Amino acid sequence: MSPQACPARGIALNPAASQVRIGILGAGKIGATHSSAYAKMPGVKVVGAWDADVQRAQKLAAQHGAQVFERRADLLRAVDVVDICLPTMFHRENVLAAAAAGKPVICEKPLARTVADCDAVIAACAKAKVPLLVGHVVRFFPEYSALRESILKGDIGEPAVVHMRRVVCAPGGPGAWYWDFEKSGGCVFDTAIHDLDWLLWTFGRPQQVYGVGLRDAAKLQDFGLLTLTWANGLIAHLESSWCHDSFSTSFEAAGSDGLIEFDTDDSVPLKVARIGGQGGGGKVIPESPLAKSPYQVELEHFLEVIGGRAKPVVTAEEAREAVALANACLDAVAARQVVVLPRAKRVQRAKTRKQVQLGAEHPA
Ligand SMILES: NC(=O)c1ccc[n+]([C@@H]2O[C@H](COP(=O)([O-])OP(=O)(O)OC[C@H]3O[C@@H](n4cnc5c(N)ncnc54)[C@H](O)[C@@H]3O)[C@@H](O)[C@H]2O)c1
Numbered sequence: 460m461s462p463q464a465c466p467a468r469g470i471a472l473n474p475a476a477s478q479v480r481i482g483i484l485g486a487g488k489i490g491a492t493h494s495s496a497y498a499k500m501p502g503v504k505v506v507g508a509w510d511a512d513v514q515r516a517q518k519l520a521a522q523h524g525a526q527v528f529e530r531r532a533d534l535l536r537a538v539d540v541v542d543i544c545l546p547t548m549f550h551r552e553n554v555l556a557a558a559a560a561g562k563p564v565i566c567e568k569p570l571a572r573t574v575a576d577c578d579a580v581i582a583a584c585a586k587a588k589v590p591l592l593v594g595h596v597v598r599f600f601p602e603y604s605a606l607r608e609s610i611l612k613g614d615i616g617e618p619a620v621v622h623m624r625r626v627v628c629a630p631g632g633p634g635a636w637y638w639d640f641e642k643s644g645g646c647v648f649d650t651a652i653h654d655l656d657w658l659l660w661t662f663g664r665p666q667q668v669y670g671v672g673l674r675d676a677a678k679l680q681d682f683g684l685l686t687l688t689w690a691n692g693l694i695a696h697l698e699s700s701w702c703h704d705s706f707s708t709s710f711e712a713a714g715s716d717g718l719i720e721f722d723t724d725d726s727v728p729l730k731v732a733r734i735g736g737q738g739g740g741g742k743v744i745p746e747s748p749l750a751k752s753p754y755q756v757e758l759e760h761f762l763e764v765i766g767g768r769a770k771p772v773v774t775a776e777e778a779r780e781a782v783a784l785a786n787a788c789l790d791a792v793a794a795r796q797v798v799v800l801p802r803a804k805r806v807q808r809a810k811t812r813k814q815v816q817l818g819a820e821h822p823a
Contacts (some may be wrong), residue, residue, distance in 0.1 A: 486509075540562065550572075619694070647685065
């Protein structure tokens with residue numbers, strides 16, 4: 460992309476340079492995925508990496524011809540865009556630091572661990588007038604955006620029941636931050652949030668949630684089953700697991716006129732499950748059997764938004780909504796009780812044709 464092409468409403472990305480300079484905070488699994496995606500984009504370069512584990516930063520920097528920064532403040536000065544790939548509990552302080560430095564922020568999902576932290580980072584970025592873009596990458600998986608389009612188009616008539624499943628192996632292995640459930644939120648927060656965001660994007664805020672789960676950090680097991688209901692009668696049930704030996708997702712929606720379904724097990728041409736699973740070495744990053752990774756599509760879009768050439772496919776407020784819903788799910792699982800969600804202040808932007816008709820009586 461050409462920084463000079465940014466219109467006045469976009470952020471001026473280092474107009475003197477020929478490249479957009481990216482600084483990666485967090486050189487772990489997703490930091491590596493983002494960096495590989497940037498490497499495929501013309502006019503974009505990862506120039507800096509910062510990580511508490513200097514060896515990780517060095518490895519990532521060596522792969523991309525970038526500099527290792529020991530001080531975050533130095534990296535913030537040297538880049539045009541900050542990409543936060545740190546554990547969720549550190550998103551808040553790092554978004555605040557990037558905003559204070561006046562740099563556009565890309566932040567991995569979940570935006571933060573709590574709604575209060577989401578509010579703090581949204582307010583800080585608004586005050587600093589810097590974009591805040593959150594990596595809800597499922598919106599950039601063509602299968603998931605096509606499913607949404609198809610439902611909204613009315614292909615299955617009035618949606619009645621949606622089933623979504625997202626299962627992965629134990630992320631990070633023993634001692635990893637993922638297994639401190641307070642910090643990561645476990646699979647019901649960290650992993651199901653992908654599907655919760657898709658549901659919010661497609662159907663708006665549900666009326667209530669219920670869930671059950673099993674978790675044991677010592678055994679690296681975490682599992683949740685969630686049920687969400689909307690005022691118009693729609694039911695969604697979600698399965699979220701960190702107990703499997705490989706990554707897979709599936710989706711099924713039944714409506715008044717038909718059924719639509721998708722399963723990564725049908726579309727991934729080659730699956731390898733190694734003895735001992737894929738745990739221990741980190742988190743399995745979902746892939747799509749497509750030429751361009753959805754992460755690259757997402758990050759290219761974010762840079763277009765930062766440059767003022769596109770409107771965000773996912774807003775920070777929507778990312779906050781996903782955090783609120785995922786926390787409501789955690790509360791429901793912890794209490795084994797239904798959690799009723801507050802009414803949404805405004806009509807959600809996406810509804811099926813029938814739901815639009817029902818909008819007046821839709822309490823969410
Ligand atoms: N969108 C997706 O598909 C996807 C996939 C995986 C992870 N994620 C999200 O990305 C974030 C990172 O996850 P990950 O799997 O890459 O984690 P990870 O554990 O693999 O990497 C985190 C990195 O941050 C570093 N770090 C930890 N604490 C730090 C601190 N205080 N200061 C500086 N560096 C610190 C660690 O050394 C590590 O290199 C999480 O929010 C996670 O939910 C998103």
